[in-house]
Amino acid sequence: MIQPWLLADEPASFWFPEQASTFAPEVDFFFHAVLWICIVFFTLIVAGMIYFVWKFRQRPGYQGSPEALHNNTLEITWTVIPTLIVVWIFVRGVYGYLDMMSPPTETYDIEVKATQWNWSFKYPNGALSNDLHIPINKPIKLIMRSEDVIHSLFIPAFRCKTDIVPGRLNTMWFQAIKEGSFDLYCTEYCGTKHSLMQAMTVVQSQEQFDAWLAEASKPPEDPIEWGKWLYERQGCKGCHSIDGSLVVGPSFKGSFGTSMDMSDGQKVTMDEQYIRNSILNPQSQARVNFAAKINQMNSYAGKLKEEEISALTAFIKSLK
């Protein structure tokens, strides 16, 4: 099956991906305006350089003149003109920036939780997803927090990004003007899988979005499927693999019922109680090989309901 949004990865112009938000036309116009200013200055400087090098080159029978040492008119000109241009660039940049900083009063708010190395988007009705789904032509506000280190959410097609700093909530707003799927990157270095901390931004019509949202807010009924659903959306996936490979924390594969060496010298069997305790109070016990990394795991107390923990346990049990 051809996925139409793959085509969206192709740059729409030489410098930019396609314009998919209301910010894009202003940013692109301004970028090209500054680009032309730069090209004019650069051409003047390089042309002058080549001309001078050629015209005043050292050669037999030619003697330069040491007279031209300064010229007030010239020096004032090349101070004042760049200053005026730079003032315009500054003002225009602030104009675009204030627009990006001023969301309309009515916005559709989505909570963003960034963890190493996972995006989790939470919609007003409680639905969770790993890709960002939004309706077209509607102002969206992202309320973003990080569970561990600094991340940064960047959607090139929307021309906007904002850092996600632990210990504070940063917000960002935009309004999509084009349907399709667009890249969403983490742009603040956050460790091992920084370059894989990517998601898609899916822009749909309001009807399609509503349909998707209704579906997304219904978790699977089967406990194992529900556990997998939670595993993918609650951030477990960032550190714990299900195929036996080592990411940060131990893999879940084939671990249930096994006996493990703990850092305090005890031997513990991985059972339901161990899993529940590791989710709610992860620092209380650490396996011997993971003692140094245990601080990277945050407690999920208050974030997961009891039945959700049971579902996750069922899922882990199922991984033979």
Place this chain on the structure above:
Amino acid sequence: MSAVVTPGSVQTAEHSQSHRPDPNYLTHTKGFLSWALTLDHKRIGLMYLVGILTSFLLGGILALLLRAELFFPGEQMFSNDGYNQLFTLHGAVMVFLFIIPSVPAALGNFLVPVMLGAKDVAFPRLNLSSFYLWLAGTAFFLVALFSTGLDTGWTFYTPYSTLTQGPVVAATMGVFILGFSSIFTGLNFIVTINTMRPPGMTWFRMPLFLWATYATSIIQVLATPVLGITVLLLAAERVLKIGIFDPAYNGDPVAFQHFFWFYSHPAVYIMILPAMGIISELMSVHSHKAIFGYRMIAYSSVAIALFGFLVWGHHMFTSGMAEVTTIIFSALTFTVSIPSAIKVFNWLFTMYQGTVSMVTPMCYALAFLFLFTIGGLTGLFLGSLSTDRHLHDTYFVVAHFHYVMMGGTLIAFLGGLFHWWPKMIGKMYNELGGQISALVVFIGFNLTFLPQFVMGSRGMPRRYAQYDKEFEFLHQLSTVGAFVLGMGLFIAAGVLLSSLFRGRKAPANPWGGDTLEWHCESPPPFYNFLRPPVVKDPYDYSRLVYDNRVGGYVERPEDRASGSHK
């Protein structure tokens, strides 16, 4: 001074007109200890040069490994962790071990006293100790980096740097020691330039390289302590769990960024200002014409040093700073662009009606002008707030600062090295080889970094071990360019090294410069000058004429006869 002054040695120096080869600073004493314990600024400068070039080689190999890894989108030779450690090492080695000390410590140490007509810097022992601090800091740093694999990026951003397993504390202690080395060098130059100028050298008769060095030294002394404080706080947080930057202990991670960039942005000017000083010398000497707008260049160095302290916030435009703060930092950032633009125009017009000789140092100076202009102009996109929201932390930024740091500082450093190499070593290198190296470096450089601008504006984030397929072609161009660039640098190294064995003896003044270093022999005698020379305009070339027998420039016979040489 450690060396014993015998009447005989003074006599030989006084009769320098005779044909007996004088012992120079390289040959007047021999043995390991005569170097290891030397207080001679020229030997210290040369030792710095060796150390810095070794660091550069290391950083360069790491850069080539990075580019090779990025030839294809997926995982190649290195794992994600391996790649993260590589770019951390590359950045840290290049910034802390190479660029920051490159011009001031290596060329500056050699040139500042000679340009002043002085015997040495004001505090020779402090000078030697700063070299040993550099060595110790480097050793500390490299052992820390290589033993366990630091992966925080050279910026050590919290809270990642307080959570990661890497040897952050050891590495930051290395940076702390290196900082002291930098402070001592700066302090030494400030005192030297203030107190040891010879009779007649007023502030506005100083060579522009000294203006640039002076401005740099001020930044080194004022800004580097902040880095020291920052890394100490970071170490305290990691070891003692005091909440400063880590939100887990009620700290603020953005506070670290403010601390860090309060040093590291001025440090950008520590890197570029001395390079600008070199270019001022090179453009003037090889155009055989006094610098255009001397005072504007001198003032703009100081202006850049001062404004450079006020712009650090532009590294945090997307961090969620208050809007007013962000706008103020954007405005301040643009103020730096004006003095930089003035310098470029002045360098350009220095050639106007001059006599331009395209020798190797001039080739590098022109390459600098080209590359630095691109680096400076692309800063406009990043300083303005709306475009920065798109370009921040993408390859556009990577390309921008490489054009400034590498296209600027490294190219100027190479130009300066080729310019003063005959003075430092006493040998001429192969001119054609030097010119070819400049051309290959120039082509390779642009091929490496021009595609990165396009990549960045199309959305490629920086510090990515793996990337999306759509960026593959641009990455491949960049990688090919990096290897061409590497080849150019190897040619440059080959040209310089072969001159050691096969170069003809350098004359005192091969290029026709008139600053004081060209008034003593190549290489300079141990004492540089027997008595403080009397100083006139450093850029007055009217008295110099090329002499075929010497292979360099000498004063016009009629000027010498009339006794203008005081």
